[in-house]
Each structure stands twice: as C-alpha cells, then as structure tokens.
Amino acid sequence: MGELIVTILTGLSSAASLFLVAAGLSIIFGVTRIVNFAHGSFYMLGAFIGYTMVQAIGGTIVSYWVAVLIAALVVGLIGVLMEILLLRRIYHAPELFQLIATFGVILVIQDVAKEIWGNEDIVSPRAPGLDGAVEIFGQRLPEYDLALIAIAPMVLIGLRLLFYKTRWGTLVRAATQDRQMVAALGVNQRWLFTGVVFLGSLLAGLGGAVQLPKGGADLLMDFGIIAEAFVVVVVGGMGSLGGAFLAAILIGLLNVFGIQIFPNSTLVMMFLVMAVVLVFRPWGLLGKPETPAATGTEIPNEPLRPAVPMVKVLAGLVLAFLIALPLLQELFPTVLDPFVIVQANEILFFVLFAAALHFIMGPGGMVSFGHAAFFGGGAYTSALLVFHFGLPFELAFPAAPIGAALLALIIGWFCVRLTGVYFAMLTLAFAQIAWSIVFQWTEVTEGDDGINSIWPSDWVTPLVLYYLTLGLTVAGVLLIRRIVFSPFGYALRAGRDSPLRSEAIGINIRRQQWFAFTISGAFAGVAGALFLYTKGSIAPTSMEIARSFDALLMTLLGGVEALAGPVVGAAAFKLLEDLFAASEYWRGLMGITIIALVLLLPKGVAGFAQTGVGRRLGLSRAEEVRA
Amino acid sequence: MSDPILTVSGVHSHYGRAHILSDVALEVRGGEVVVLLGRNGAGKSTTFKTIVALVRRTAGEITFLGNRIDNRESYVIARMGLGYVPEERRIFTELTVMENLEVGRQPAREGLEPWTPERLFEIFPNLAEMRDRPGGRMSGGEQQMLTIARTLMGNPSLVLLDEPSEGLAPVIIEQMAQTIGLLKQEGLSVLLCEQNLHFARLVSDRAYIIEKGQIRYEGSMAELEENDEVRAAYLTV
Numbered sequence: 001m002g003e004l005i006v007t008i009l010t011g012l013s014s015a016a017s018l019f020l021v022a023a024g025l026s027i028i029f030g031v032t033r034i035v036n037f038a039h040g041s042f043y044m045l046g047a048f049i050g051y052t053m054v055q056a057i058g059g060t061i062v063s064y065w066v067a068v069l070i071a072a073l074v075v076g077l078i079g080v081l082m083e084i085l086l087l088r089r090i091y092h093a094p095e096l097f098q099l100i101a102t103f104g105v106i107l108v109i110q111d112v113a114k115e116i117w118g119n120e121d122i123v124s125p126r127a128p129g130l131d132g133a134v135e136i137f138g139q140r141l142p143e144y145d146l147a148l149i150a151i152a153p154m155v156l157i158g159l160r161l162l163f164y165k166t167r168w169g170t171l172v173r174a175a176t177q178d179r180q181m182v183a184a185l186g187v188n189q190r191w192l193f194t195g196v197v198f199l200g201s202l203l204a205g206l207g208g209a210v211q212l213p214k215g216g217a218d219l220l221m222d223f224g225i226i227a228e229a230f231v232v233v234v235v236g237g238m239g240s241l242g243g244a245f246l247a248a249i250l251i252g253l254l255n256v257f258g259i260q261i262f263p264n265s266t267l268v269m270m271f272l273v274m275a276v277v278l279v280f281r282p283w284g285l286l287g288k289p290e291t292p293a294a295t296g297t298e299i300p301n302e303p304l305r306p307a308v309p310m311v312k313v314l315a316g317l318v319l320a321f322l323i324a325l326p327l328l329q330e331l332f333p334t335v336l337d338p339f340v341i342v343q344a345n346e347i348l349f350f351v352l353f354a355a356a357l358h359f360i361m362g363p364g365g366m367v368s369f370g371h372a373a374f375f376g377g378g379a380y381t382s383a384l385l386v387f388h389f390g391l392p393f394e395l396a397f398p399a400a401p402i403g404a405a406l407l408a409l410i411i412g413w414f415c416v417r418l419t420g421v422y423f424a425m426l427t428l429a430f431a432q433i434a435w436s437i438v439f440q441w442t443e444v445t446e447g448d449d450g451i452n453s454i455w456p457s458d459w460v461t462p463l464v465l466y467y468l469t470l471g472l473t474v475a476g477v478l479l480i481r482r483i484v485f486s487p488f489g490y491a492l493r494a495g496r497d498s499p500l501r502s503e504a505i506g507i508n509i510r511r512q513q514w515f516a517f518t519i520s521g522a523f524a525g526v527a528g529a530l531f532l533y534t535k536g537s538i539a540p541t542s543m544e545i546a547r548s549f550d551a552l553l554m555t556l557l558g559g560v561e562a563l564a565g566p567v568v569g570a571a572a573f574k575l576l577e578d579l580f581a582a583s584e585y586w587r588g589l590m591g592i593t594i595i596a597l598v599l600l601l602p603k604g605v606a607g608f609a610q611t612g613v614g615r616r617l618g619l620s621r622a623e624e625v626r627a
Numbered sequence: 628m629s630d631p632i633l634t635v636s637g638v639h640s641h642y643g644r645a646h647i648l649s650d651v652a653l654e655v656r657g658g659e660v661v662v663l664l665g666r667n668g669a670g671k672s673t674t675f676k677t678i679v680a681l682v683r684r685t686a687g688e689i690t691f692l693g694n695r696i697d698n699r700e701s702y703v704i705a706r707m708g709l710g711y712v713p714e715e716r717r718i719f720t721e722l723t724v725m726e727n728l729e730v731g732r733q734p735a736r737e738g739l740e741p742w743t744p745e746r747l748f749e750i751f752p753n754l755a756e757m758r759d760r761p762g763g764r765m766s767g768g769e770q771q772m773l774t775i776a777r778t779l780m781g782n783p784s785l786v787l788l789d790e791p792s793e794g795l796a797p798v799i800i801e802q803m804a805q806t807i808g809l810l811k812q813e814g815l816s817v818l819l820c821e822q823n824l825h826f827a828r829l830v831s832d833r834a835y836i837i838e839k840g841q842i843r844y845e846g847s848m849a850e851l852e853e854n855d856e857v858r859a860a861y862l863t864v
Binding site: 167170171173174176177178180181182183184185186187188189 | 711726778
C-alpha cells in the first residue's frame with residue numbers, strides 16, 4: 001500500500017517538469033504556429049543556468065527559489081532573442097523551414113552549453129529546506145518530490161488566470177484561432193508573438209531548473225525531453241493546457257510503473273498509450289481537430305516538371321564521372337585519394353536516404369522527423385538476421401527494405417491520421433521509441449554497442465559494393481521519379497494540394513499517404529542496408545533524432561520543391577559535414593549554416609536553379625507566360 | 628458634400644500570379660454610405676482586403692484621412708480608425724461575446740463618443756442576452772451582429788462591411804439595414820459590398836459596380852435605379 005502510494009507520488013512529481021515544458025511548447029505553437037524544436041534546449045539551459053544561479057546565490061530557502069526564477073527569466077529572454085532574430089523572419093515560411101531553423105538553434109545551444117558548462121554531467125545540490133524525506137506508510141519520499149507535485153497545478157492555475165482574466169490572455173486566445181483577424185482589429189501581433197515566446201521559453205527554463213535536485217543537468221537533456229514533450233502534446237491535444245497537464249501526469253505515472261513492468265524498455269509503455277489514444281482520439285485527450293488556417297491567400301506549389309535537357313545532361317555527366325571514379329582513382333592516385341571512393345559511396349547512400357524522405361515530403365506533403373527509424377530499421381533487419389540466424393548477405397540484404405517497409409507500414413498507419421506538424425511530431429516520437437527499443441533491448445540488439453562485423457559475401461569487394469551502391473541509388477532515384485510522375489504520384493500531389501477536392505473525386509488520401517510512407521520507408525531501408533555493409537556495423541546512433549535531421553537537412557539544402565533537391569542536398573551536406581568535422585564546434589557551425597540557409601536561401605540549392613538566375617543559366621524551364 | 632476620407636486610386640492586386648484587381652479607384656466621403664456592387668468573384672472582397680492590407684496591393688495608392696495607408700500594416704490601419712468586418716465573419720469561436728468585444732477594443736477617438744459593450748447592446752439587444760456565450764454557439768445572424776459590434780469597439784470612423792446581408796434571413800436583413808442607418812446617424816462612414824441590390828438600395832447613398840476586378844460604373848443610388856442597362860449588364864445573373 002505504502003509502496004503504491006509512494007510510486008504514484010514519484011510519478012506525479014516527475015510529471016511536473018514535463019508539464020511545464022509541454023505547456024510552453026503548446027502555448028508557443030498556438031499563436032505562432034511554430035513547433036519550437038529548440039524547446040528542449042531551453043529546458044536544458046534552464047537546468048544549467050539554474051545550477052549556476054543556485055551555486056552563486058541559492059544558499060537559503062528564499063534565495064534558492066529566487067535563483068530558480070532568475071534562471072527561468074533568463075531562458076525566457078533567450079527565447080525573446082530567438083524570436084526577434086530568427087522566428088520573426090520566418091513566420092510566413094513553410095513549416096519545414098521553421099522546424100529546421102529551430103533545429104539549427106538546438107545545435108548552436110549545444111555547443112554554447114558545452115563551452116560554458118563542459119561535458120561532465122552536473123549534480124545539483126538539494127534545495128534548502130526540502131532536503132529531507134517524509135515517511136508515508138513506512139515508505140520514504142523525498143520532500144522535494146512533494147514540492148514538484150505542487151508546482152504543476154500552481155502553474156496550471158496561474159496560466160489559466162493569465163489566459164482567461166487578462167486582456168493579454170484574451171488576445172492570445174483570439175490570435176491562436178485567427179491571428180490575421182486580430183491584426184485587422186488593431187492589435188500589433190509582433191509583441192503578442194514575442195510575449196508568447198517569452199512565456200513559453202520561460203516555462204521550459206522553469207521546467208529545467210525545478211528538476212535540478214532530481215536530475216541535474218547534462219548535454220543530452222534536450223533531445224530526451226523534446227520527444228517526451230511531443231508525446232505529451234500529442235496525447236493531451238495541441239493547444240490544450242489541461243490536456244498537457246493530464247497527459248504529463250499519465251506519462252509520469254507510466255514512467256514509474258513502466259519500469260516495474262518492462263524494466264528494459266520504459267518507452268514501450270509510452271508507445272502503447274500513445275497508440276491507444278491516437279486510435280480513439282486522434283486529436284488528443286482534450287484537443288480539437290486541426291483546422292486549416294483561414295487565410296486563403298497561400299500561393300499553391302508550382303507543378304513539378306520533368307527535367308530539362310540541361311539537367312539531364314548534367315546528371316549524365318555526374319553519373320559518368322561516378323562510374324569512372326574507381327578507374328580515375330587508379331590512374332591518378334596522386335590527385336585522387338582512395339578515400340574519395342569511400343566518400344562517394346557514403347554520399348550515394350545518403351542521396352538515396354534523402355530521396356526517400358523527399359518523396360513523402362515534397363510530392364507527399366508529409367514532413368517526417370523520424371526517418372532515421374527506417375534507415376536504421378533496414379540496417380538492423382539485415383544485421384539481426386545475420387547476427388542471430390547467420391543469414392548470408394544475399395538474403396539478409398534484400399530483407400532490409402522489407403523490414404523497413406513493415407516498420408513504416410505500422411508507424412505510418414498511426415501517422416497518416418494526423419497532418420502537418422502533428423504528423424511531424426508523431427514521426428519524431430515514434431522514431432525516438434524505435435531508437436529506445438534498440439538501445440534498451442540489449443539481449444536482442446546488443447544495445448549501445450551495436451552489432452559489429454557484418455560484412456558482405458567475399459565476392460562483394462569494396463569495388464563491387466561501390467557499384468552496387470551506385471546502381472541501387474541511381475535505380476532508386478529514377479524509380480522514385482517514375483512514381484512521382486505516375487497516376488499514383490498525381491493522386492498523392494493532388495491530396496497534398498487540395499485534400500478536400502481530392503477526397504471529393506474519390507481519392508482515399510490517407511491510403512495514398514500510407515502507401516507512400518511505406519514506399520519511402522523501404523527506400524530508406526535500402527540506404528540503411530548499404531550503410532551497414534559499407535561500415536560493417538550498426539549502432540543505435542544511426543536511428544537517433546540527429547540522424548533524422550541529417551536527412552531533413554539534405555532535403556532542405558537541396559530544396560523541397562525541386563526533384564533534384566535530395567541529390568544535390570545530400571552531396572552538399574556531406575561536403576559541409578566533412579568541412580566542419582575538423583572543428584571542435586562543428587555542431588554550432590552546422591547550426592549557424594542551417595539558420596543562415598533558411599534565412600537566405602529558402603528554396604534550397606537546387607530550388608535556386610528554378611529562380612530567375614537559375615533559369616537564365618538554363619537550369620530549369622522558362623516560366624510560361626499566362627494570359 | 629464633405630471631403631473624401633478614403634481614396635483608392637489605380638490599385639492592382641494579385642493572388643500569386645493571378646491578377647485580381649486592376650486599376651480600381653473609388654472614394655468614400657465623410658458620413659456617406661457607399662456600396663460596391665458586383666457578382667460573385669468580381670473582386671469585391673479583394674478590394675476590401677487590399678484596403679486593410681490583408682492582401683498586398685501591387686500598384687496604386689490608398690489614402691485614409693489624408694494619410695497614405697497602402698504601405699502600412701493591418702493593425703496600424705485599424706488603429707487609425709478604419710474598421711473591417713470580413714465576409715466570413717471570423718468570430719473567435721472559443722471566446723465569449725464579451726471577450727470578442729474585448730479583442731476589438733481600442734482607445735477612444737477624439738470627437739467620437741467611444742463605444743462600450745453597453746452602448747453596443749442597445750443597438751444589438753440580442754447580444755446583451757448572451758454575454759458569456761462562446762462565439763461558436765451563436766446563429767449566423769447573431770455572429771454577424773457580433774462581428775460588427777466587435778469592429779465598432781475599435782471606434783472607427785469608417786467601417787468596411789463585406790456582404791453583411793449574405794446568408795441572413797429576411798427579418799435579420801431588415802435589422803441589418805436599420806443598423807447601418809443608425810451608424811450613419813452616429814456620424815460613421817460605411818463602405819459595404821453587396822450582391823443584393825435590394826439591400827443596397829435600402830442603405831446606400833452612392834454605388835460603384837465592379838466586374839472582373841475593374842470598376843465599371845459609378846453613380847448615385849438613384850441614378851443606378853434608373854439605369855436598367857447597367858443593372859442588366861453587371862448585376863443580373
């Protein structure tokens with residue numbers, strides 16, 4: 001009895017931070033329509049800054065909490081800085097750019113935090129006055145847990161008063177529904193947006209600071225919390241504070257009970273709950289269906305056009321170069337390092353990976369933030385078959401796309417029920433769950449160590465593998481193009497551009513999207529298997545969020561609206577990565593590059609070819625003049 | 628006649644590459660009720676959205692109370708006293724009637740008695756009985772009243788009404804006409820757009836006719852009523 005109560009109380013206390021973070025995320029999204037991926041980073045900053053403040057002034061009960069509040073305020077101001085410098089410029093940009101831009105912020109904050117607070121995990125002192133434990137039915141519960149349990153409802157009540165009893169709150173709620181109308185009524189949205197980002201960031205910072213005595217601070221906190229916060233928001237319903245509160249408690253309780261039921265995989269419970277909620281309430285426990293923005297002035301996507309001769313010639317030249325590369329390397333060993341082949345090989349399977357993602361993102365209009373799940377899923381399918389059953393390369397390799405497609409079939413079934421950012425968040429959450437299963441299920445997957453020494457058969461020399469990679473990538477990209485210009489591709493694009501009209505002419509959009517998602521997963525799986533057999537090993541890192549973002553970056557670099565995008569983007573990305581790899585601050589450099597790209601080249605590198613300058617260079621068809 | 632308070636001249640607008648308005652020119656003088664008539668898709672709503680900067684003009688000048696507003700943001704234009712009532716009403720469905728009014732509230736303007744919820748409830752008695760009802764649970768007519776009341780809370784000197792009679796029952800339309808007459812008595816200027824000639828006749832002093840994004844006719848309401856030819860060319864379906 002005592003044990004049960006203490007377990008429940010522990011769960012409730014762990015829900016506090018989660019609620020604060022999820023509430024902040026939800027508030028920012030409600031008004032700005034931007035899902036702030038850097039929200040986890042603000043949580044992490046809250047913990048680090050909180051630690052520094054507590055060290056500096058937090059000796060007494062009062063000054064400790066003052067230190068916590070100062071940390072939250074500082075994080076709020078950092079949020080304001082991000083809003084003014086970055087978000088303001090991209091409120092009208094496509095969702096993807098907003099998400100990618102805030103991802104750039106994550107990378108920058110990671111390096112800044114590493115520079116200031118170092119790599120070591122920080123253990124924070126206990127809060128003065130709350131450093132003991134209380135006894136409940138013979139079980140001990142830290143006093144601080146009780147404080148945490150009280151914080152969440154207090155914040156919830158405070159927020160409700162703010163939103164329902166002040167003019168500012170009324171304006172925020174109005175703007176959540178129709179920000180254009182609010183502007184037409186004379187409200188300067190700019191400060192409303194800034195204020196909302198301040199409040200949301202402050203909550204994230206507060207969440208990070210209040211969990212210090214329990215969890216301390218470390219550099220992995222950002223991705224850990226963001227996936228959980230997404231689950232909370234999806235389960236609770238976006239934009240609903242009460243929903244976030246309920247869901248945080250649900251997840252908090254699941255975490256503590258989950259450990260007792262599935263000691264190895266705590267996230268499995270989360271997965272099950274999320275799955276059940278989504279099947280019965282796709283918009284979350286207290287959420288409402290997403291309504292399309294009531295602006296009606298968006299400019300539709302340009303129709304895709306087959307490649308112009310110039311591009312075909314360029315593609316042919318690149319292909320010829322890649323085919324001749326091994327020969328060229330042998331002829332001119334002084335100019336071309338043997339490493340060039342390895343590099344080309346790596347670029348190639350990333351091209352395939354990026355093309356797979358681009359297929360559902362561009363023509364499909366679905367932004368997946370968890371595509372590494374299928375890349376890694378394919379690789380792990382092959383690796384596990386070899387590792388446990390000793391399957392030869394010839395059987396294990398073709399199994400990769402099948403495994404990845406099955407995974408995509410399951411995950412896709414849930415995801416296509418949602419659209420837009422909800423879809424993105426859900427894919428990210430599923431990918432994080434897939435990652436954690438691989439990471440935690442050591443008996444089967446070897447956990448963190450990964451599966452090593454998986455090599456192809458003897459006949460597949462590095463040279464054969466290179467041509468296999470080249471052949472499969474080229475075939476894959478061509479096949480994807482073929483699909484895009486098939487009736488199925490037309491239906492997919494129709495569903496993206498006008499879902500209602502497509503439904504009305506008898507297209508089952510959800511099924512089309514599900515099918516496309518599965519196809520995309522299969523191609524990502526092939527890329528993953530190529531990765532596995534090139535590297536000889538696979539580890540959970542190839543499934544983590546950062547890997548999914550790599551693929552997104554490649555697609556973005558290349559431009560979402562251009563079919564050649566992923567090809568150009570993957571190459572550009574790998575080159576950038578190699579360029580920054582030498583620097584200690586490669587993350588920050590990458591982050592700044594991403595932010596700069598979003599601000600300066602919103603159409604990506606290949607998209608640039610379709611602008612006026614690109615047309616003059618003959619890189620794409622001239623715009624038809626319309627009467 | 629007093630000086631024009633709103634002047635639109637040579638205005639062009641585009642949605643993407645589609646050219647919607649071309650060389651639109653019109654004006655509203657102080658205390659006047661002007662109607663912009665035209666069929667579906669003629670460019671009436673786009674004209675209004677362009678005036679309040681919800682759609683950016685690509686060429687032309689818009690002047691309100693002597694100031695150029697064509698490069699201003701929507702909220703600045705609203706604060707200058709140009710109120711906009713959209714066709715789709717765009718009530719904040721989650722907010723109560725009182726909260727909807729609060730969103731529209733702006734400081735009082737010199738020379739005009741400021742609007743308060745109580746004063747508005749005298750004109751729209753129905754709203755007084757549902758102060759705490761969420762906007763989403765009101766009838767179309769009630770929503771239309773609320774959206775006008777909400778705009779009046781900004782104490783505008785000119786109100787743009789986008790098809791106020793659309794989708795309303797005949798009784799409510801009559802009420803609406805009375806309301807517009809009342810606003811005129813209060814000294815407000817009104818620019819409305821309509822397809823319903825009968826309704827326009829009840830309330831307007833002058834009329835413009837727009838067709839395919841161009842102004843085709845301008846004249847007093849009385850003149851238009853005499854002119855069967857113009858009515859047949861631009862207004863009958």
